[in-house]
Ligand code: FPP
């Protein structure tokens with residue numbers, strides 16, 4: 155058979171699909187980029203392989219997938235909820251490796267379910283009991299029973315408790331011990347170590363700022379804090395300077411000063427800074443914002459539409475959150491005065507990144523379309539709780555417009571973020587809209603407001 159005959163034969167075999175897109179898809183998302191460097195390397199091969207695995211999904215060619223009129227697959231909501239339920243049920247033996255990350259599993263699953271609008275109240279009692287066992291008398295939460303407290307697992311546990319919500323969940327947290335422990339992690343360079351004697355990095359800066367502000371922890375350092383040796387008196391002193399030193403020559407943010415810029419650390423840096431002060435003041439003061447914007451812009455790829463974490467690496471669904479959540483914070487930093495971030499001089503509805511591309515990546519490539527359900531890094535990878543949480547979190551931020559009301563910004567925890575569904579020019583259907591996530595705390599907005607309101611009424615211990 156001649157080539158043309160094979161093609162027409164194959165075309166006659168393919169079933170006429172009822173879900174074929176009705177509107178043409180912009181070739182930006184369906185074709186190879188117009189310019190491809192002809193130098194072949196391990197990196198260029200990996201990039202080509204990723205593009206090849208994404209293209210059929212982006213072209214809306216898979217007849218087993220239900221697409222909307224824009225050629226975007228629907229969100230398989232119930233299947234994702236079921237997947238997440240499994241991840242916090244009885245797990246098979248190999249998961250013993252995850253024993254030091256129990257709070258993370260709980261946060262990922264509960265946050266994902268909450269963003270999908272599932273009823274999670276049935277998990278409250280179990281979560282509280284687990285939290286009680288993971289909390290150490292010396293402050294903070296370990297990753298597993300009997301394990302040392304760690305800032306990352308403490309962050310995840312506090313967020314999980316905030317998501318289930320309610321006084322009983324909040325009151326499990328020993329805030330006085332937490333204050334003592336955080337004081338002991340505060341370093342003379344302004345940063346925080348992840349655990350006693352552990353590494354100091356920008357995750358620590360962000361996790362500590364989240365915990366302190368959500369729980370309204372008094373800022374004065376305990377007398378035995380290592381930071382007191384250089385005259386630092388409170389938990390937040392020197393933190394802005396620490397974050398500033400993490401910006402690299404590329405314009406992105408590294409885990410610690412003089413390392414490689416990565417999107418997850420850019421989020422930690424911006425999240426930490428916007429807790430310390432209003433974005434329009436602190437971001438331009440602490441960072442070279444134009445160079446950060448330039449580096450972040452380079453994280454979105456075409457035709458994939460998703461974000462990579464660093465230069466010359468591949469798109470990954472989880473960066474829909476780590477990189478995606480940087481955008482509203484940066485956009486808020488452009489506010490000209492103390493009034494509103496909407497007054498940025500930009501046309502209303504302007505976005506710094508391509509929302510359509512990210513939605514296409516998330517729905518087409520970030521979903522596991524098999525009966526397994528859940529969200530994933532990229533086509534060919536298995537879904538897991540981590541990716542499900544962060545892909546959904548990214549989906550929420552791309553589906554909403556966030557603006558900061560910086561008019562009441564005299565103190566920490568006094569910035570209000572307004573989050574509204576972004577319904578113009580959208581390529582997702584209303585039934586696929588997820589709950590609003592908080593741009594800084596990465597939990598549903600309502601949960602963040604409730605826990606802050608609770609602890610703001612409790613100054614001191
Ligand atoms: C590289 O992984 C990843 C990193 C260098 C940073 C990862 C950090 C986080 C995801 C979150 C930190 C934040 C908190 C709040 C704890 P890789 O080489 O597998 O991926 P890549 O190729 O995409 O860079």
Ligand code: K
Pocket residue numbers: 470
């Ligand atoms: K990765």
